[in-house]
Amino acid sequence: INGCIYCASVHARKAAQLAKDETAVETLLAVTPGEQLSDGQTPGWQAQIDFAAAISVTPPALSVDHLAAVEQQGLDTLAQLDLLQSAAFFAWANRLMLTLGEPWQE
Numbered sequence: 001i002n003g004c005i006y007c008a009s010v011h012a013r014k015a016a017q018l019a020k021d022e023t024a025v026e027t028l029l030a031v032t033p034g035e036q037l038s039d040g041q042t043p044g045w046q047a048q049i050d051f052a053a054a055i056s057v058t059p060p061a062l063s064v065d066h067l068a069a070v071e072q073q074g075l076d077t078l079a080q081l082d083l084l085q086s087a088a089f090f091a092w093a094n095r096l097m098l099t100l101g102e103p104w105q106e
Helices: 005-019 022-029 043-056 064-072 075-101
Strands: none
Touching: 005 022, 005 075, 043 064, 043 075, 064 075
16 A cells, blocks of 8 residues: 555564464465455455555545445454554554655665
């Protein structure tokens, strides 16, 4: 979504570890820029990826349809709040990191 290499590498490893399913993360990382991120995923992952992607763009594009999709996949209110806050926080953090530029090289 935002081209952040750090996000793609570090968060992908953590997601694979927590989900105990490296295939879903590998599928996500294999998406060509411009394609739908959730293509090839299970319905549960599709709903969560689409939700996170919608809140990560500027301006945010999250809608009641995204909320209904994660709810339909079994995410309760607390899990939905966790998804929302996590996606929003990392969208903000990525914007900050990307505007700071490249790491200092001595």
